[in-house]
Amino acid sequence: MIKSENLVYEYKRNISDNKEDRIRVLDGLNIDIEDGQFISIVGHNGSGKSTLARHLNALLMPTGGTLWVNGMDTSDENNTLSIRQNTGMVFQNPDNQIVASVVEEDVAFALENIGVPTDDIWRRVEKSLATVGMIKYREDAPNHLSGGQKQRIAIAGILAMKPRCIVLDESTAMLDPGGRKEVIDAVRELNSKEHINIILITHYMEETIYSDRIFVMNRGRIVMDGPPEHIFSDISMLKKYNLEAPQAVYIADRLRKEGFVINKPVLSMDDLVSVFADYKIGVGNVDRGKKS
Amino acid sequence: MLRDITIGQYYPTGSIIHKLDPRVKLAGTFLFIISIFTFENFLGYVVSLIYLGTVIFISGVPLKYILKGVKPIIFLIVFTAAIHLFFTSGDDVLWKFYALKITFTGLKKAAFMVIRLLFLITGSSIMTYTTTPNRLTEGIEKSFGPLKKLHIPVHEFALMMSLALRFIPILMEEADKIIKAQSSRGADFEEGNIFKKISVVVSILIPLLVSAMERARDLALAMDARCYHGGEGRTKMKPLRYTEKDYISYCIIFVYMVSSVAIGRFI
Numbered sequence: 001m002i003k004s005e006n007l008v009y010e011y012k013r014n015i016s017d018n019k020e021d022r023i024r025v026l027d028g029l030n031i032d033i034e035d036g037q038f039i040s041i042v043g044h045n046g047s048g049k050s051t052l053a054r055h056l057n058a059l060l061m062p063t064g065g066t067l068w069v070n071g072m073d074t075s076d077e078n079n080t081l082s083i084r085q086n087t088g089m090v091f092q093n094p095d096n097q098i099v100a101s102v103v104e105e106d107v108a109f110a111l112e113n114i115g116v117p118t119d120d121i122w123r124r125v126e127k128s129l130a131t132v133g134m135i136k137y138r139e140d141a142p143n144h145l146s147g148g149q150k151q152r153i154a155i156a157g158i159l160a161m162k163p164r165c166i167v168l169d170e171s172t173a174m175l176d177p178g179g180r181k182e183v184i185d186a187v188r189e190l191n192s193k194e195h196i197n198i199i200l201i202t203h204y205m206e207e208t209i210y211s212d213r214i215f216v217m218n219r220g221r222i223v224m225d226g227p228p229e230h231i232f233s234d235i236s237m238l239k240k241y242n243l244e245a246p247q248a249v250y251i252a253d254r255l256r257k258e259g260f261v262i263n264k265p266v267l268s269m270d271d272l273v274s275v276f277a278d279y280k281i282g283v284g285n286v287d288r289g290k291k292s
Numbered sequence: 293m294l295r296d297i298t299i300g301q302y303y304p305t306g307s308i309i310h311k312l313d314p315r316v317k318l319a320g321t322f323l324f325i326i327s328i329f330t331f332e333n334f335l336g337y338v339v340s341l342i343y344l345g346t347v348i349f350i351s352g353v354p355l356k357y358i359l360k361g362v363k364p365i366i367f368l369i370v371f372t373a374a375i376h377l378f379f380t381s382g383d384d385v386l387w388k389f390y391a392l393k394i395t396f397t398g399l400k401k402a403a404f405m406v407i408r409l410l411f412l413i414t415g416s417s418i419m420t421y422t423t424t425p426n427r428l429t430e431g432i433e434k435s436f437g438p439l440k441k442l443h444i445p446v447h448e449f450a451l452m453m454s455l456a457l458r459f460i461p462i463l464m465e466e467a468d469k470i471i472k473a474q475s476s477r478g479a480d481f482e483e484g485n486i487f488k489k490i491s492v493v494v495s496i497l498i499p500l501l502v503s504a505m506e507r508a509r510d511l512a513l514a515m516d517a518r519c520y521h522g523g524e525g526r527t528k529m530k531p532l533r534y535t536e537k538d539y540i541s542y543c544i545i546f547v548y549m550v551s552s553v554a555i556g557r558f559i
Contacts, residue, residue, distance in 0.1 A: 084519045
């Protein structure tokens with residue numbers, strides 16, 4: 001559904017009056033994302049992950065190569081509106097993306113823009129607010145809600161467009177742990193129930209463990225690509241790109257180095273707990289299991 | 293503390309005036325203001341007073357609240373009255389003191405001015421008390437819709453207004469935070485002479501301005517991402533629709549206009 005060929009994005013920066021510097025943010029990306037997948041994109045600051053996200057929504061156009069979203073070339077301006085309908089985007093700051101002073105009117109904003117008839121707007125707003133569990137706040141003012149709730153409203157606003165893909169551009173970065181969980185749970189449910197493609201851009205490795213695929217970006221290139229078990233099996237490689245594996249992965253790795261036998265892949269704390277539980281009932285070598 | 297400030301002074305009581313279409317209230321206020329400037333005798337104002345009093349009574353907004361709106365312009369009223377009182381020329385002199393004189397015409401003119409200004413303020417404040425800022429914006433957009441043909445960006449202005457209203461509480465909160473941050477670094481908002489105070493205010497305004505710019509950029513991007521492409525082909529979730537009570541109100545406004553102007557000018 002999303003496919004790119006040698007995607008390049010660069011911009012010019014004036015160093016002095018007549019000298020220009022070309023900065024290459026995306027450096028020949030070749031990606032191929034199938035329908036209904038949950039993709040995470042990680043990378044340290046300046047790796048180009050947000051720039052990539054903005055290409056998916058035609059907010060930025062490639063300066064080289066081609067990107068197709070749902071078969072449409074993003075550099076063709078005739079496609080822009082239908083691409084944006086197809087691929088919604090949730091931004092980082094929850095306050096700065098809410099347009100209206102009433103929750104339900106904000107959810108309706110995109111529908112009003114694309115010219116959906118009034119009766120239809122009401123039906124779709126109600127449905128998408130119910131999907132993210134915010135229906136009882138429909139008449140509230142957004143500034144009284146928590147960050148997680150605001151992001152769920154932003155998701156509802158996109159959902160109402162009936163998109164096939166939702167891009168979350170560091171949407172959890174400004175939230176507290178509770179709010180982060182709210183948002184991640186909401187998009188996981190959309191992915192599994194409605195088969196909406198999720199592209200999650202994040203700093204928090206813990207959020208990526210549920211994804212089908214993880215892209216690790218560095219200096220405008222995708223340097224690692226694979227399922228979480230694969231990506232997190234090589235902690236030293238991640239370190240090279242200034243990334244930390246989730247805590248559970250890290251602990252499991254240390255334990256393995258200490259001589260414990262852990263056969264299952266460990267990604268979350270729950271995995272780790274179940275590994276410990278196995279030790280307790282005597283599946284592994286018990287003698288060293290007490291201290292850790 | 294800053295968060296409690298409300299713009300537009302909406303006072304919800306759920307009365308029938310509150311439920312009227314904003315366009316009716318806009319037209320009503322506009323015509324009312326025109327009417328009070330056409331009268332030539334006091335009888336017209338009696339009709340206006342009865343009309344205004346009835347509207348205030350139905351709206352359920354306490355009179356105390358409405359008179360509060362008059363307070364800031366008391367000086368203006370007194371000043372205008374004084375000018376009219378002392379500097380109107382005429383033969384029917386009532387009182388004279390060197391260059392100052394009060395004529396009967398001047399007295400009448402001053403009284404008219406006071407009544408007109410009072411009615412102007414109370415009449416328009418009853419509109420803002422009974423209409424939420426957003427509904428008012430919608431009403432303005434719809435009422436001035438025909439101006440789009442003259443290439444006046446009516447929709448854009450209305451959108452700007454509603455976005456500004458949406459961001460007022462956010463920027464208030466932000467200002468609160470900046471004030472705290474600056475005080476914690478030793479900025480003193482209480483003491484010092486006027487120049488010192490101004491320089492301290494600048495230390496709030498500049499960070500606030502920068503953050504407002506950043507928010508505006510984010511918001512523009514978010515609106516783009518949600519398919520915003522101008523007012524063309526837009527539909528509304530809550531379009532303004534006239535109901536029976538709106539038509540009846542238009543009739544009442546019409547009857548008022550005809551009767552008050554007839555009484556005020558020709559009797």
